[in-house]
Amino acid sequence: MHSPASAKRPIALAVRGLSKRFDRPAVDALDLTIYGGEFYALVGPNGAGKTTTLRMVVGLLRPDAGSIAIDGIDALADPVAAKQITAWLSDEPMIYDKLTPFEYLEFVAGLWRIDTKAAEARAHDLIGWLGLEPHAHERCEGFSRGMRQKVALAGALVHDPKLIILDEPLTGLDAGSARVVKNVLRERVAAGGTVIMTTHILEVAERMADRIGVIASGRLIAEGTLDELRHMTGKTATSLEDTFLTLVAEPVVAA
C-alpha cells in the first residue's frame, strides 16, 4: 500500500503486530508504517481502536504484544528516548487551571529538558501564532474549550517534537480556532515534522492528510492516499465519506 516515493523516506513510526485486549480485542495485530514529514490521518468508527493504538504509541498504555519504533527507537525498550521526540495531544485538553499558558509552556519545556532560551523563544512564537498573547499571563481556569485546546497544542509543540500525535484535536473547536490548529499542523509538516491525527471529520482528513488509514475492529483495513482508497472501493468519483462507509461496511458484509 506504500507509494514508491514514500518508501525512500525515513520511517517516523513503525508498528508491528500491536495488540491490546480489554474485555475484547481493542487492537488486533496491527501493522502501521508512517514516514517522516508525512501527515497521516487515522479514521474509523467509534470503538475501532484508534485511540488505544495511539495511546500505546505514546506510552500511555502497555501493549499485550507487538513492537513500536519511533524514529528507529524501540519505544517499549527505551520509552524515555522515544518520548523525548514525541508529542501527544488528547481530545480532552488536559492543562492546569491554576497555571497561565506561559507557565504551562515553561513546565512542559522543563519536563522535556529543552534549552531555556530556545524554549522561551518557541513559546513566544506559539503563543503569537495561536492568538493567545492577550491571555498569556492569565490563569487557564477561565478559558473556553478552544483556548484550552490551543494551550495544550502549544504545550505539544514547545519541545519541537519530530512526531506529533493528536487524538481528535478539532473536537469542539469553533471554525476560527480549527483553522488556526490546522495551519499550525500544516506548518509543522512543511518544516519536516510528522503528524498523526485521528479524526471523525472526514473532510479534514481528505483535505489535510497525505495518507489515510482506515481502522476497524482493531485492524488496519485500508491505507493510502484518497485516490488509492477510492480505487480500492472501485468508486473513483466519490467523497472520502462514501469511500469510508464502503470500506467500513465491507468487512461486516464479508462476515
Place this chain on the structure above:
Amino acid sequence: MNNPATLTWLAGHELKLGWRDWVALMTAGRRNRARTVAIALIVFAAFMHLFAYWIVAGYADAAVAADTATLVGITGTLVLSWSLLLSQAMESVTRAFYSRSDLDLILTSPVSARKVFAVRMGRIAAASVTIAVLLAAPFIDVLAVRGGARWLSAYGVVAGMGAAATAAALALTIALFRLIGAKRTRLIAQIVAAVIGAAFVIGLQVAAILSSGSISRFAALQSPWMLAHAPDTQSAFWWPAHAVLGDPRALVAVVALSFTVLGLSILAFSRRFGEHAMAAASVGSAVVRQHRWRLGFRRRSPARVLRQKEWTLLARDPWLASQTLMQILYLLPPALLLWVTFRDAAGSYVVLIPVVVMAAGQLAGGLAWLSISGEDAPDLIASAPIAPRRALRAKIEAVMGMIALLFAPIVAVLALESLFAAFVSALGILIGAAAATLIQICFRTQARRSQFRRRQTSSRIATFAEAFSSIAWAATSALAAAESLTALGPALIAVGIMAGVWIISPKS
C-alpha cells in the same frame, strides 16, 4: 402519582438524586459492593451501640435530676453537637451553591426557580436531620433501653437541632455572599465552617487547660465558675436539655421552634439562593492575571519543575489548601497545653508528640492524594520523557517538602525543651507522613483535583489504613518519647498495617 413540577414531584426527584448520591458515596460507584456495604453498615451500627453503651449506660441507670449540673452537661453536649451539625450544613449549603450540575436545566425550565431551590434547601435540611438522628441513635437507644422511654424524646431534639443548624447555615452562607461576594464565599465559608466545627471543642479544651491543666472538654463545663453563673433551672435556655430529659412541653417547643425557623429561612432565602447560585457559577470564568517577578523561563530539572508545579497549584488554590490544612487548627489545644505546662514541669511534650505525628500523617495523606491521584494532566506527565519512578519520586518529595515546612517550627520549639523529644517527633512525623503517602500510592486512582472531597470514598480501605497507620505511628512516637519499650507494640501494628496495604492493594 405526583403531577410534574409540583413541590412534591420536585421533592421526589431530589430524594431520588440524594439517595443515588449516597449509594454512590457508600459503594464508590460500584454496584456489586451494595451487599458488602450493607453488612459493613450493620456491623458499624452494632459497634456504635456498644461504644454508646460504654459511654452513656451509667447515666441511664442513674436517676437523672434536672439540676444545674445535669442541665449544663446536657446543654454543653447539645451545643457541641450542634456546632458540628452547623459546620456540616454550611459545607452542604456552600457545595449546593457552587455545584453547577443541573443549574442550566433548572434556570431554563418553565418551573419556578424559587420552588426548585426551596426543595433543594429542604433536601439539605433533610440530610442534616438524618445525619444528626443517625449519629445520635446509638446513644439514645442505649439510654432508652436502660433508662426508660422518656429518653426517646431526644430524637425530637436531635431532629430539631438538624433543622436549626440548616436554617443557621443558610443564613450564614447567604450573609457571606452578600458581604464578600461569590468569589470569596467558597473559601471563607469553608474556613468558617471548619472554625465553627472546631471552635467549641477547642474553646472548651482551652478553658480546661487554663483552669485545671486537663485537656478534657467536660472539665470546663462542670467547673464551679460555670455552675455558679448558669441561668436558673426554669429558664427557657434549658428547654432543649429539659426536652432531652423527657419534658413533653419543652420537646414540643424545641421541635416547633426549630422547624418554624427552618421553614421561614427557606421561604426567605429561596429567591436569593438562585441569584447567588448563578453568581457562584460564573466565578470559574473570572479572569485571574498572574504577575511574575521574572518573565523568562527558568532552568530547572524535570523533577524540580514537577515539585514546583505541585507547590504552585496548592498555593494558588486556597480552597484546596484550606481543606488540607484545616486539621492544623486542632493542633492549637495541645500547643497551648505545651505552653501552659512548660512553665511548670518538664515531660509534658509526650502529650504533644502524638497529636503532631497524627496531624502530619493525615495531612500527608491529603497532599499525596492531590499530588498523585489528583493529577489534572496525567497524559502529559505519562508522555513526558521522564521515567515514571522519577516522576513519582518528585511528587513524593513535593509532599514531604510541604510536611517539613509546616512541621519544622513545631519540632524546633520542642528542641528548645528536649532534643530527644524533638528527634523522636521529627522521626515520627517523617515515618507517619511517609506511610500515609505510601498508602495513597498503593491505592492511587485517577481523579480531578476538584474531587478532593470525595477522596475518602474512592477507597475506604485506603482511608481506614491511613487513619490507623497515623494513630499507630502517633502512639509509637509518644511511647518512644517517654522512653518506653512498649513503643514497639504500636510500631509493629503500624508495620502490619503497611504490610496488609501492600498485600491487598491493586497491582497494575
